[in-house]
Amino acid sequence: MIDLSNISSLRLGITAGGQLAKMLVLAASNWDIKTYVMDADPECPAAHNCTKFFKGSHTNYEDVYRFGQEVDMITYEIESINVEALKKLKSEGKIILPDPEILETIQDKGLQKLFFENHQIPTADFKLFKNKSEIIKAIQQAELSVPFVQKVRQGGYDGRGVIVVNDASDFTKLIDSPSVIEKKIKIKKEIAIIAARSSSGEVSHFPAVEMEFNPEANLVEKLICPADISQSISTNAGKLADDLISAWDMTGLLAIEMFVDENDEIWINEVAPRPHNSGHHTIESVVTSQFEQLLRAILGLPLGSMELKKPAIMLNLLGEPGYEGIAKYHGLHQALQIAGVKVHLYGKKITKPFRKMGHITILGNDRQDVIDKANQVKNIIKIVS
Ligand SMILES: Nc1ncnc2c1ncn2[C@@H]1O[C@H](COP(=O)(O)OP(=O)(O)O)[C@@H](O)[C@H]1O
Numbered sequence: 339m340i341d342l343s344n345i346s347s348l349r350l351g352i353t354a355g356g357q358l359a360k361m362l363v364l365a366a367s368n369w370d371i372k373t374y375v376m377d378a379d380p381e382c383p384a385a386h387n388c389t390k391f392f393k394g395s396h397t398n399y400e401d402v403y404r405f406g407q408e409v410d411m412i413t414y415e416i417e418s419i420n421v422e423a424l425k426k427l428k429s430e431g432k433i434i435l436p437d438p439e440i441l442e443t444i445q446d447k448g449l450q451k452l453f454f455e456n457h458q459i460p461t462a463d464f465k466l467f468k469n470k471s472e473i474i475k476a477i478q479q480a481e482l483s484v485p486f487v488q489k490v491r492q493g494g495y496d497g498r499g500v501i502v503v504n505d506a507s508d509f510t511k512l513i514d515s516p517s518v519i520e521k522k523i524k525i526k527k528e529i530a531i532i533a534a535r536s537s538s539g540e541v542s543h544f545p546a547v548e549m550e551f552n553p554e555a556n557l558v559e560k561l562i563c564p565a566d567i568s569q570s571i572s573t574n575a576g577k578l579a580d581d582l583i584s585a586w587d588m589t590g591l592l593a594i595e596m597f598v599d600e601n602d603e604i605w606i607n608e609v610a611p612r613p614h615n616s617g618h619h620t621i622e623s624v625v626t627s628q629f630e631q632l633l634r635a636i637l638g639l640p641l642g643s644m645e646l647k648k649p650a651i652m653l654n655l656l657g658e659p660g661y662e663g664i665a666k667y668h669g670l671h672q673a674l675q676i677a678g679v680k681v682h683l684y685g686k687k688i689t690k691p692f693r694k695m696g697h698i699t700i701l702g703n704d705r706q707d708v709i710d711k712a713n714q715v716k717n718i719i720k721i722v723s
């Protein structure tokens with residue numbers, strides 16, 4: 339248990355140092371918590387805001403282990419951390435939250451799916467395969483039929499490592515890797531809910547958001563809160579979120595991506611045990627931000643209110659296609675003239691096509707108002723080199 343009477347001397351370790359870490363650092367500094375960030379890149383977004391920066395790779399055992407010696411507790415902003423080092427630190431009494439065993443399951447989409455299945459959490463039917471030739475054999479033997487979705491079990495993100503196989507012409511796209519093959523869901527809407535659970539067992543969740551993807555880059559471009567779903571879907575999705583974080587008995591945040599299908603059924607897609615892109619808007623639009631909520635959860639404090647203050651849209655600011663080099667931001671002055679526009683720049687020096695360089699949260703009076711403003715802002719701000 340952390341002694342909060344000395345919160346000013348608490349050394350919170352965060353691996354790694356991307357934009358999620360930067361926003362967590364900003365929230366922690368409100369409570370005068372000392373933030374220690376480790377990342378391989380000394381110019382990473384969180385490097386210049388944290389109390390102390392450590393150069394080291396989150397995938398390297400020695401780096402993570404040594405970093406752990408410097409801090410009182412560790413939380414993380416990315417899944418691909420060296421779990422063996424976290425487990426070793428935990429065995430030596432270091433507080434690691436969420437628990438490394440949970441992270442280990444979530445790092446592997448196959449183990450995630452098995453966890454959902456074992457806990458009666460609705461998820462698209464699936465099978466696990468060791469490699470491409472096993473998948474092709476299953477197709478030839480009619481054990482597997484199109485359409486289906488292939489997901490590599492480890493290391494995929496932002497659509498990398500996921501392919502949708504609609505017909506035989508897509509077989510050439512199959513990836514040779516241990517994979518989950520799952521049923522293609524007829525998606526009506528993709529939504530996400532971030533659940534929180536504190537070390538005292540208190541559970542709650544943020545309102546559902548609706549995600550829209552950039553079809554070219556296959557990453558979230560825009561999300562709207564509240565999601566345009568019925569009250570009953572919203573209630574059921576919230577209950578699923580609470581059930582899932584409780585099933586894991588975890589302390590921290592669990593970001594849960596879900597599909598709502600054409601019959602209004604809800605399917606859990608995948609989860610992340612950390613703050614999430616789908617919760618950025620909470621900084622301005624919810625009483626408690628996802629970053630403050632993570633701190634409350636891991637410090638054993640009461641969870642804060644997750645009530646939505648105003649409808650919001652979050653737009654990821656992606657590097658403009660065709661530009662690579664030192665980032666220049668066009669249109670900020672004009673965008674900031676629009677009421678309710680909040681700009682977050684992550685401080686990544688180099689822009690690349692579709693790189694997440696920042697985000698904008700837009701607050702408005704209702705759904706149409708935020709959509710109209712988002713359409714304006716989208717055409718105004720460009721990140722070029
Ligand atoms: N079973 C499925 N049926 C239909 N579309 C899917 C399915 N699984 C994934 N997708 C689509 O692919 C996207 C990326 O898949 P996801 O598992 O979330 O991978 P990532 O880790 O890249 O986010 C999803 O947001 C969704 O649009």
Ligand SMILES: [Mg+2]
Nearest residue numbers: 496497595608
């Ligand atoms: Mg996803």
